[in-house]
Structures are given as C-alpha cells and as structure tokens.
Amino acid sequence: MSVTNQTPATQSTLKEQIREFIQVQLAEPKGIASFTDDESLMETGVIDSLGIFRLVSFLEEDLKVRVSDEEINAETLKSVNAIEELVIRKKK
Amino acid sequence: MDFSWSEEQAAFRKEVIRFAKQELNDDLTRRDEEEEFPREFWNKCAQFGIQGLPVPQEYGGGGADTLTTACALEALGYGCKDNGFLFSLNAHMWTSELPLMAFGTEEQKRRYLPKLASGEWIGLHCMTEPMSGSDAYSLKARAERKGNCYVINGSKTFITNTTHGDLFIVFANVDPSKGANGVTGFLVEKGAPGLVLGKKLHKMGLRTSPMSEVALVDCEVPAENVLGKEGSGQAIFTHSMEWERTCILASHLGMMQRLIETCVKYARERQQFGQPIGKYSAIANMVADMEVRLETGRLLLYKAAWLKSQGRHALKEAAMAKLFISEATVQTCLDAIQIHGGYGYMREYEMERDLRDSVSGKIYSGTSEIQRVIIAGFQGL
Incomplete structure (x- = not known):
C-alpha cells in the first residue's frame, strides 16, 4: 500500500468521532441505520433544525472548535466529509 | 467563576x-x-x-x-x-x-x-403564520426571484412592533422542495409596495406593545436585501431565538425582584390576628420560594448570556433560562397576588397586569413545550 493513499491517523480519528456522534445521537433515534460520508445529512433528514445545534454543541464542546453563525448552514454542515473539513480548517 | x-x-x-x-x-x-x-x-x-x-x-x-x-x-x-x-x-x-x-x-x-x-427606526421580524407557529419552518410564505428582485407572497400573524415598525425581517421560502433549507430572510422597509399591515391584534397582556397581522402581496424586495444567503433563514431565525431566549426574560427577573420587595413590605406591614402576616410560615414560605425562583432564574440567564458573550452557542442553556424564568414569573405573580389577598386582585395594585403580561412569556419565542423539546433533544430524546 502506498503511503500517499493512507489517510492520516488524526484525520481518520476525527472523521470517526464525527461519524459516531451523528450515527448514535442523530441518525439512530430517527431510525436511520446508515449514511455515507458524502450524503447530504439535512436532505435525508439525519440532521434537523435541532440536530444542527446538537452537532454544533458537539463540535464546540468535544472537538473544541468555535462555529460561527454564518457557518451554520446546509453547505458547511452538509455531510460528514464537509464537517470534517470544517473542523480541520478551524484547527489549523 | x-x-x-x-x-x-x-x-x-x-x-x-x-x-x-x-x-x-x-x-x-x-x-x-x-x-x-x-x-x-x-x-x-x-x-x-x-x-x-x-x-x-x-x-x-x-x-x-x-x-x-x-x-x-x-x-x-x-x-x-x-x-x-x-x-x-x-x-x-x-x-x-x-x-x-x-x-x-x-x-x-x-x-x-x-x-x-439610535431608535430612529423600529425593527421587527415576521416569522409566525396562521398555520405555522411552533413548526416555524413549515411556513407558507413564498419568495420568487424575478430579475434583480424577489417577489414575496404570504400572511404573517402575531407580529410585534408592526404599527410603529420601519424595518421588517420577513421570512419566506425560496424553494419549498428544500424544506427548511429554502427559508430565507429578507429586509423589507416600511412602505415597500405589497407590504400591508393587517388587523390589529388585541392581547391579554403586553397591551402597550403593538401587534398585528402582516400580508405580503406581490411584495417586491431588491435582491441585495436578502439577509445572509438564500436558504440561511433557518440559521438566522435560530440565531434570533437563541439570543432572544437568552436575554428577553432579563426584564422578568427585574419584575420578580420588584414583586418580591413589594410582597416583603406588605407582609411586614399588614397585620392579621395581632401580628404581621410575614410572621406566618404560609406567607414567609411563599416569599422564600419567590426568592429561590429569582436567584435560580438569574443563574440560568447569566450562564446563557456568559456563553453568548464568549462567542459560544447556547441553544440548550437559552431554552432552560427561557423555560424556567417564564414559568417562575407566572408563579411569582400569582403568589404576589395571593399574599396581597383581595387587594392583590384589584387593578389598583397593578399585580394583575404583571400576571397578564407574564403569561405570554410561556408562549412567545417558543412555547414552554418547545423549550422542553429542545432540552430533551439535547439529551438525545
């Protein structure tokens, strides 16, 4: 396996943290068993109006990043990948 | 701390x-x-x-x-x-x-x-509709892009400050297929063609605050008057509610303190069966409970306000402050009337107005039931 194809360990952990939160806290209570990392979570109903703020609360309290009001929208928080990108950008 | x-x-x-x-x-x-x-x-x-x-x-x-x-x-x-x-x-x-x-x-x-x-202009927002209250994002108002304008059509109700308002933040959906993600905020100035004030609404309390219906009839708004971006209405409205729920009941804390002081003064002066009524535990306990409610409400509100001042989000904390203080204020008004007996029930003593005013706190900016939904939602329920 080529080294360049590997996802850095820290990013992999971060994505898993995000995925686990969304899976356990937001998707499963709605009876949604699975979703992909690119899936639009608002369009598929995984994240609703309250879920957005639960997610933001998770990002702020657990992942220690500040999310501005302008960033709380359907694009920035669209998918697991988009959320991961946001957190990485914020932590730089 | x-x-x-x-x-x-x-x-x-x-x-x-x-x-x-x-x-x-x-x-x-x-x-x-x-x-x-x-x-x-x-x-x-x-x-x-x-x-x-x-x-x-x-x-x-x-x-x-x-x-x-x-x-x-x-x-x-x-x-x-x-x-x-x-x-x-x-x-x-x-x-x-x-x-x-x-x-x-x-x-x-x-x-x-x-x-x-500067207070030269009065601002307000128009969200609630006849068929969408707690389920705010199911609103029916529509905005359609036409060239450099948006054309808004819809009906709003329970809108505060309308008759004296100069700047209306109107929420309408630009793409209903997107559901809540189509909701968009528009800055509409008084006098805009198609912005029509409807009938004045007469309330149980808060009667010095104007409230009416608002109709948007082919109301043309310049595209540069979109607040935020298309589809960011949900974020704007939630932002407003978070701030409002954090701070709107600060004045209720002041009202509760005023009522407590009035009750304490009365309980010391009013004599029944040869002693001040404040000497009876039934009255003293009521005052003690009022004081506990006030201090608890302060802690909740100050915590939410502190979070906001740190640039952090406080949706749950704001919901807890709003829920607790609104319900505490109603109970404090009832207790104040009870302590004053027949006098408390008289309009002259002004407590019946505080009671009428306080009831709305359990309804506006999200009902007590919605605040509980938010708080429970943060627990994963």
Whole structure:
C-alpha cells in the first residue's frame, strides 16, 4: 500500500468521532441505520433544525472548535466529509 | 467563576433603574387599557442608549457585552412596570439588530444599524403564520426571484412592533422542495409596495406593545436585501431565538425582584390576628420560594448570556433560562397576588397586569413545550 493513499491517523480519528456522534445521537433515534460520508445529512433528514445545534454543541464542546453563525448552514454542515473539513480548517 | 457585577456594571444598573422609575411609568394604567405604544418612552430609551447597547460602536451603538446588556434589561424590568413596552424593546434588539449584526452585509449594517441603534427606526421580524407557529419552518410564505428582485407572497400573524415598525425581517421560502433549507430572510422597509399591515391584534397582556397581522402581496424586495444567503433563514431565525431566549426574560427577573420587595413590605406591614402576616410560615414560605425562583432564574440567564458573550452557542442553556424564568414569573405573580389577598386582585395594585403580561412569556419565542423539546433533544430524546 502506498503511503500517499493512507489517510492520516488524526484525520481518520476525527472523521470517526464525527461519524459516531451523528450515527448514535442523530441518525439512530430517527431510525436511520446508515449514511455515507458524502450524503447530504439535512436532505435525508439525519440532521434537523435541532440536530444542527446538537452537532454544533458537539463540535464546540468535544472537538473544541468555535462555529460561527454564518457557518451554520446546509453547505458547511452538509455531510460528514464537509464537517470534517470544517473542523480541520478551524484547527489549523 | 465570578458571580458579581463589576463596579461599572453595578453603577450602570443603578442608573438604569433611576431612569426607568423616573421616565417610563407615566399613565400606564390608561395606556394598558387603550393599548397605546409609548413612542416618547422609546425615544427616551434611545437617548439613554438602551436600543444601541448590543450594537458595535462603529455602527452607532454602545458596544456593550451580553451580560451588561442583560444587566440593563433586568434593571429596566425592575424600574419600569410597562412590560409591553419592554417586550417591544426586546423584539427590536434580539430579532432585528442582532441578526443584522450577525448576517448582514457591510452595506446592510451601515444602512440599517445606526438607525436601529439610535431608535430612529423600529425593527421587527415576521416569522409566525396562521398555520405555522411552533413548526416555524413549515411556513407558507413564498419568495420568487424575478430579475434583480424577489417577489414575496404570504400572511404573517402575531407580529410585534408592526404599527410603529420601519424595518421588517420577513421570512419566506425560496424553494419549498428544500424544506427548511429554502427559508430565507429578507429586509423589507416600511412602505415597500405589497407590504400591508393587517388587523390589529388585541392581547391579554403586553397591551402597550403593538401587534398585528402582516400580508405580503406581490411584495417586491431588491435582491441585495436578502439577509445572509438564500436558504440561511433557518440559521438566522435560530440565531434570533437563541439570543432572544437568552436575554428577553432579563426584564422578568427585574419584575420578580420588584414583586418580591413589594410582597416583603406588605407582609411586614399588614397585620392579621395581632401580628404581621410575614410572621406566618404560609406567607414567609411563599416569599422564600419567590426568592429561590429569582436567584435560580438569574443563574440560568447569566450562564446563557456568559456563553453568548464568549462567542459560544447556547441553544440548550437559552431554552432552560427561557423555560424556567417564564414559568417562575407566572408563579411569582400569582403568589404576589395571593399574599396581597383581595387587594392583590384589584387593578389598583397593578399585580394583575404583571400576571397578564407574564403569561405570554410561556408562549412567545417558543412555547414552554418547545423549550422542553429542545432540552430533551439535547439529551438525545
């Protein structure tokens, strides 16, 4: 396996943290068993109006990043990948 | 952790109380009865700097932090008995100035914030519709892009500040297929073609705060008057609600303190069976419970305000503050009337107005039931 194809360990952990939160806290209570990392979570109903703020609360309290009001929208928080990108950008 | 006000905040609080007692209570019984909004009080508050408190100085405001603003509103609630007027002030600050500060373009901020901060203009937002209250994002108002404009059609109800309003933040859906993600905020100025004030609504309390229906009939709004981006209405509205739920009941804290002091004074003076009624545990316990409610409410509100002042989100904390203080205020009003007996039930004693005013706190800015949904939702339920 080529080294360049590997996802850095820290990013992999971060994505898993995000995925686990969304899976356990937001998707499963709605009876949604699975979703992909690119899936639009608002369009598929995984994240609703309250879920957005639960997610933001998770990002702020657990992942220690500040999310501005302008960033709380359907694009920035669209998918697991988009959320991961946001957190990485914020932590730089 | 520091639970005290700074010397400056304490001095400011005293000054606000003095101002409110002296300037904001005249002729209240008549104004309440006749549902009259006191524009002259609005102007006095503007001169004092109330409306501009949370607005940055570069836009003509006072640039006060959230806790200082909450401190001022609590002081107003203590010194000013006109809860309807204070409600209008809050609507102006939290659902008009704050969303503009957070989501407005630089040009929008420069155009509108100085007028709102100076009190020259009165702001409001239009969200609720006849068929969408708690389920706010199911609104039916539609906005259609036509060239450089949006054309809005829809009906709004229970809208505060309308008859004196200058800047309406109207929420409409630009793409219903996207559901809540199509909801968009628009800045609509008084006099815009198609912006029509409907019938005036007569309320149980907060009667000095104007409220009416609003109709949007082919209302044309320039595209540059979109607040934020297309589809960001949900974020704007939630932002407004978070701020409003954090701060709107600060004045209720002041009202509760005023009622407690009134009750204590009465309980010391009123003699029955040869001693002051405050010597009876039935009365003393009621006062003790009132005091506990007040202090608990303060802790909840100050915590939410502190989070906001740190630039953090506080949806759950704001919901807890709003839920607790609104319900505590109703109970405190009922207890105050009970302690005063027959006198408390008389309009002359002014507590029945506080009670009527306080009931709405359990309804506006999200009902108590919705606050519980939010709090439970944060627990994963």
